[in-house]
Amino acid sequence: MKRYMHFDKALIYSFLIILSLIWIFPLVSMIIVIFKSPDEFNSLHYWVLPPIKNILKNIGSNIAYAWVKAKIGMNFINSLIFAFSAGVGSAFIASMGGYALVHLKIKRPQSWFFGIFIGNLFPFQMFLIPLYLFLNKLGLYDTRTGLIIVYVGICVPFALFVYRNYAYTLPGEIFDAAKVDGAGKWKSFLKIFLPMSKPAFAVVFIFQFIWTWNDLLFGLILTERYRPIMTALSKLQGARGGVPVTILIAGALIASIPTIIVLLSLQKFFVRGFTLTAGK
Amino acid sequence: MERRGKLRTDTLFLIPAMVFVLMSELVPIVYTTYLGFMDWDIINPPKWAGISNYVKVFSTPELINALKNTIYWVLGTLIFAVAFPLFIAALLNRVKRRTIFKLIFFIPSTLSPTVAAIFWRRTLASQKGALVSLLDLFGVQIQPILTNPQINTFVMIGVWVWQFFGINLILFLVGLETIPQEPVEAAMIDGANPRQAFFRIILPLLKPISMLVIANALINSIRMFDIPWVMIQGGPGRASETLAISLYRESFLLFKMGLGSAIAVVISIMTLLASYRYILTLGKGRRA
Numbered sequence: 001m002k003r004y005m006h007f008d009k010a011l012i013y014s015f016l017i018i019l020s021l022i023w024i025f026p027l028v029s030m031i032i033v034i035f036k037s038p039d040e041f042n043s044l045h046y047w048v049l050p051p052i053k054n055i056l057k058n059i060g061s062n063i064a065y066a067w068v069k070a071k072i073g074m075n076f077i078n079s080l081i082f083a084f085s086a087g088v089g090s091a092f093i094a095s096m097g098g099y100a101l102v103h104l105k106i107k108r109p110q111s112w113f114f115g116i117f118i119g120n121l122f123p124f125q126m127f128l129i130p131l132y133l134f135l136n137k138l139g140l141y142d143t144r145t146g147l148i149i150v151y152v153g154i155c156v157p158f159a160l161f162v163y164r165n166y167a168y169t170l171p172g173e174i175f176d177a178a179k180v181d182g183a184g185k186w187k188s189f190l191k192i193f194l195p196m197s198k199p200a201f202a203v204v205f206i207f208q209f210i211w212t213w214n215d216l217l218f219g220l221i222l223t224e225r226y227r228p229i230m231t232a233l234s235k236l237q238g239a240r241g242g243v244p245v246t247i248l249i250a251g252a253l254i255a256s257i258p259t260i261i262v263l264l265s266l267q268k269f270f271v272r273g274f275t276l277t278a279g280k
Numbered sequence: 281m282e283r284r285g286k287l288r289t290d291t292l293f294l295i296p297a298m299v300f301v302l303m304s305e306l307v308p309i310v311y312t313t314y315l316g317f318m319d320w321d322i323i324n325p326p327k328w329a330g331i332s333n334y335v336k337v338f339s340t341p342e343l344i345n346a347l348k349n350t351i352y353w354v355l356g357t358l359i360f361a362v363a364f365p366l367f368i369a370a371l372l373n374r375v376k377r378r379t380i381f382k383l384i385f386f387i388p389s390t391l392s393p394t395v396a397a398i399f400w401r402r403t404l405a406s407q408k409g410a411l412v413s414l415l416d417l418f419g420v421q422i423q424p425i426l427t428n429p430q431i432n433t434f435v436m437i438g439v440w441v442w443q444f445f446g447i448n449l450i451l452f453l454v455g456l457e458t459i460p461q462e463p464v465e466a467a468m469i470d471g472a473n474p475r476q477a478f479f480r481i482i483l484p485l486l487k488p489i490s491m492l493v494i495a496n497a498l499i500n501s502i503r504m505f506d507i508p509w510v511m512i513q514g515g516p517g518r519a520s521e522t523l524a525i526s527l528y529r530e531s532f533l534l535f536k537m538g539l540g541s542a543i544a545v546v547i548s549i550m551t552l553l554a555s556y557r558y559i560l561t562l563g564k565g566r567r568a
Contacts, residue, residue, distance in 0.1 A: 009374075009375065012371050012374065012375055013375065015371070016368075016371065016372070016375070016381050019368075019385075020381060020384045020385070023384050023385060023387075023388065023442065024384060025403070025410070025411075026399045026400055026403040026410070026442075027387065027399070029399075029402070029403045029410030029411075030399050030402065030403075032410070033402065041408070042408075045413060046408060046409075046410055046413030046414070047410075047413055047414060047417065093296045093297050093300060094297060096293045096294070096296060096297070097293060097294045097296075097297040099293060100290055100291070100293030100294050101294070104290040104293065105290055106290055106291060106294065107291075112294055112298075115298070115301075115306075116294075116297050116298060116301045118305075118306070119301045119304070119305030119306065121551075121552060121555070121559060122305070122309060122548050122551065122552075123499065123502065123503040123524075123544075123547050123548055123551045124503070125503055125505075125524055125527055125543075125544045125547050125548070126308065126309055126312050126544050126545070126547070126548045127304060127305055127308040127309070127312070128527070128528075128531070128544065129308075129311075129312055129315060129531055129537055129540055129541055129544065130307065130308035130311040130312055130315075131304060131308055132532075133311075134303070134308075149300075149303070149304070150304055152300055152304075153300040153301065153303055153304025153305065154304055154305070156297050156300045156301055157301060157305070160297055185289070185290070185293075189293070213392070214392035214393065214394065216392075216393070216394050216505070216506045216509070216510070217505055217506070217524075217528070220528075221528075221532060230392055230394040230395075230506075233394055233395070233398060234394055234398075234509070234510045237398055237401070237510070245402060245408070248398065248402075249398070249399075249402065252395045252398045252399065255392070255394075255395055256390065256391050256392070256395050259390055259391075259392065260390045263390050264390075
């Protein structure tokens with residue numbers, strides 16, 4: 001029995017290790033790429049490293065080239081603006097709604113909730129064509145404002161869902177007591193509800209920041225001048241917009257830094273967010 | 281009178297959310313549905329087209345092919361990005377050194393689908409690609425992978441699995457850690473073998489988290505755009521198009537807004553059908 005268990009464990013470990021190697025393979029391949037200068041990438045065999053003393057210099061110049069000459073820096077800043085606005089904007093709008101649905105006297109709260117949440121049930125392909133037409137009509141096509149409005153709008157239903165679920169966990173007595181002390185609804189909302197709902201904010205912010213940061217499709221359709229980072233990257237690697245491979249990969253790495261930071265620093269909220277949306 | 285006024289100010293709190301959702305979702309849903317019945321090239325006024333756009337979706341060879349590819353994406357995702365990580369989570373639950381594996385499997389989930397596609401495109405490229413060059417060291421020659429329409433959809437599903445696997449693995453691990461141990465132990469004492477315990481006891485207890493993972497996987501695979509677009513623009517030709525890429529091509533490159541809208545409606549109906557059981561669980565609310 002014991003020997004059988006040993007064999008079992010060895011088998012599991014070797015399987016996991018083989019799988020891990022497949023998982024790491026493209027990451028290692030990409031690290032090799034940014035270690036080289038564009039010339040070294042062309043002249044050396046793929047799996048031959050350049051001289052050690054060149055490596056740091058190459059990484060630096062690949063990143064600088066991507067940021068400045070390939071203009072990834074501008075797209076990076078665009079995406080930071082979009083992702084922050086979508087995260088904070090949708091959270092604030094949804095916090096008002098979640099507070100009202102649970103702690104104020106709204107007629108037919110379920111209908112209001114579903115009327116708004118229904119937006120989350122449709123794939124966003126359903127909104128693409130009309131949004132493109134509306135933004136053109138309103139003169140907001142190819143503006144940062146237009147994209148921010150769309151990103152916030154797409155994020156609101158999910159954000160409301162999180163805030164409503166969170167609002168149910170706050171006892172109504174707190175708000176009743178505040179009312180007895182003479183606080184109005186706005187004051188209760190700003191002074192009590194908002195400070196107490198930080199966990200809901202963290203969940204909404206992480207999910208919407210990452211979603212907006214990773215967006216490719218809206219950026220492809222709604223703008224030319226203010227492309228978000230993923231759209232810009234996808235254009236850089238085309239046959240025509242081509243930059244050297246080492247620059248493209250450096251750009252892709254820069255583009256990955258913000259989501260990695262957000263995920264690692266707010267990791268526990270991320271898993272909690274998923275379980276919060278899983279229902280009971 | 282006073283009560284009515286009060287209700288109105290309470291409703292004010294919901295107005296901003298409603299305005300944004302009306303503008304960016306509810307009105308577009310109605311408008312896309314309407315456009316699905318029209319013929320429209322953006323320049324001339326739209327013309328009534330009845331159900332001809334829907335007939336085209338299910339009779340044009342390119343679009344039937346996109347529908348078929350989309351179904352491959354959905355099935356591939358369910359098998360390799362839902363069932364497979366559940367299996368790995370069950371394995372990891374039995375070994376001690378799991379942190380390093382968790383980390384390795386989770387790294388791709390911190391990348392965007394666009395970045396994952398760029399990495400793999402370079403890794404699998406036939407000119408100066410990582411895989412080709414590695415095999416070359418061992419004297420092995422391989423045919424181009426991404427430009428082969430016979431296999432490239434499946435290869436790209438693999439890329440998506442690589443990217444999506446980690447998050448589902450973590451969710452299943454959280455699920456496995458939080459289920460109560462007593463029923464499992466009781467079943468083992470009653471003589472159930474590990475496999476029986478897994479399918480009869482653990483799997484039903486995992487249902488809430490599995491529902492979430494499955495719904496999320498279905499929604500994301502039915503509307504798959506980023507990976508096949510960034511890797512090969514749905515090519516070669518239109519061979520690896522998904523419905524989402526067909527929609528983009530028909531509406532924004534060929535300016536057939538009606539046909540594009542009909543494809544959007546088809547994608548929506550597929551999504552709603554696939555996720556309706558999950559939606560029902562959300563409908564119960566959590567007032568308690």
